[in-house]
Amino acid sequence: MFGFVIGWLIIIGLTGFMLLAFGADKLQIVIGTMQKGIGKSLGSGLLGQLAILPGAIGVCALLAATLIGIVLIPLGLLAFIFGVAGMAMFGFIAAVTMIGAGLTAGSKRDETPHGALLRSFLTGTVVFIGMWFVAAMFGRVPLLGPVLCSFAGAATFITATAGFGAVLLSWWRGEFKQAA
Amino acid sequence: MTDYFLEEEEFAPIAKAMKDLPYFSPSPQFADKVMARVHVPGAVQVPVVADRRAIEPAWSAPIERRSPHPVPQTNYRRSIPARLAAAALVASVGVTMTAVALVALFDVNLFVLVSRVFGQSTMTFLASLVTDTSVSVSATASNAAASAGTTAGLAAMGSFAAGAVAATAALRAAATASRKAA
Numbered sequence: 001m002f003g004f005v006i007g008w009l010i011i012i013g014l015t016g017f018m019l020l021a022f023g024a025d026k027l028q029i030v031i032g033t034m035q036k037g038i039g040k041s042l043g044s045g046l047l048g049q050l051a052i053l054p055g056a057i058g059v060c061a062l063l064a065a066t067l068i069g070i071v072l073i074p075l076g077l078l079a080f081i082f083g084v085a086g087m088a089m090f091g092f093i094a095a096v097t098m099i100g101a102g103l104t105a106g107s108k109r110d111e112t113p114h115g116a117l118l119r120s121f122l123t124g125t126v127v128f129i130g131m132w133f134v135a136a137m138f139g140r141v142p143l144l145g146p147v148l149c150s151f152a153g154a155a156t157f158i159t160a161t162a163g164f165g166a167v168l169l170s171w172w173r174g175e176f177k178q179a180a
Numbered sequence: 181m182t183d184y185f186l187e188e189e190e191f192a193p194i195a196k197a198m199k200d201l202p203y204f205s206p207s208p209q210f211a212d213k214v215m216a217r218v219h220v221p222g223a224v225q226v227p228v229v230a231d232r233r234a235i236e237p238a239w240s241a242p243i244e245r246r247s248p249h250p251v252p253q254t255n256y257r258r259s260i261p262a263r264l265a266a267a268a269l270v271a272s273v274g275v276t277m278t279a280v281a282l283v284a285l286f287d288v289n290l291f292v293l294v295s296r297v298f299g300q301s302t303m304t305f306l307a308s309l310v311t312d313t314s315v316s317v318s319a320t321a322s323n324a325a326a327s328a329g330t331t332a333g334l335a336a337m338g339s340f341a342a343g344a345v346a347a348t349a350a351l352r353a354a355a356t357a358s359r360k361a362a
Contacts (some may be wrong), residue, residue, distance in 0.1 A: 022266055035359040038348065038351045038352050064337065085270070098351070101349065101354065101358035102354025102355070102358045104222075105361035115326045143332055147339040148338075148339070149336075150336040150343065151340070151346075152343065153343065154343030155346060156347075158348055162351055174340055
């Protein structure tokens with residue numbers, strides 16, 4: 001369980017730092033979408049998750065239109081899965097950063113917006129990974145372990161879904177294109 | 181004389197552009213509100229409608245014809261990737277519904293149809309994908325069903341619901357706090 005948590009910490013840390021370095025403006029857009037309405041983001045995320053299977057079928061159907069496409073169906077499916085997973089990870093990092101920004105809202109120690117964003121990301125990551133560390137620590141305790149794991153799983157699922165929905169909403173509204 | 185014509189030619193596009201300018205009309209009460217504030221010392225009061233009718237019974241107030249207020253138009257055009265995604269989603273839903281209708285109405289064996297259209301290897305890949313997914317889902321469902329009646333199962337389900345509610349509330353609070361801080 002600890003290996004699982006440390007693995008996710010490394011993945012989230014690397015992806016988050018890369019996003020902050022190369023796509024901080026995109027991250028701000030997604031955070032802005034969530035700030036305008038969590039309910040909308042959450043609903044869009046749930047709808048997006050429901051559309052994953054029809055989307056995969058659609059990818060297969062579109063690729064099957066040509067002879068070369070039929071051969072490329074496994075690769076197309078793989079690309080689709082990676083795309084969806086990337087969007088979910090992007091959304092999760094944005095949601096984690098927003099939670100961190102909410103927790104450090106009173107702090108005025110950052111001189112630049114990027115510094116504030118980094119502080120928010122680190123705070124949010126510490127909160128989430130800390131929650132999973134606690135769940136991992138008590139994982140072998142008969143009743144408490146499953147309860148804590150279930151709680152952390154639900155919190156992570158809701159956060160990732162809201163972030164995923166915010167990415168979809170921002171993309172649908174063409175906000176990434178406007179910023180570019 | 182030449183200068184005069186040149187000036188007129190130069191003025192023509194300006195006059196045309198001025199004609200094309202949008203017409204903004206004030207609210208119906210605007211003129212009355214302005215005139216109510218105008219006080220000219222020594223001026224004779226203009227008779228109101230009732231006074232005018234007393235003098236001339238056939239007179240009626242002219243009907244004010246005003247153009248509707250200009251409404252700001254929002255650009256609802258979606259980006260090209262968003263339109264492509266929407267089209268792909270509609271197409272995928274359409275394909276799924278067609279497949280369901282084919283099986284339900286005409287009793288078509290979908291596996292034989294897919295196998296004939298796309299080849300045996302595709303069919304094998306899809307079959308293995310479906311088998312893996314169904315095994316995973318059934319294992320999860322059986323575990324959940326087995327633990328549902330127990331205290332641990334109930335506690336896990338309750339904590340899942342509590343986690344979902346707490347995460348939603350935390351996200352809402354974080355959104356509000358970070359928006360205010362920004």
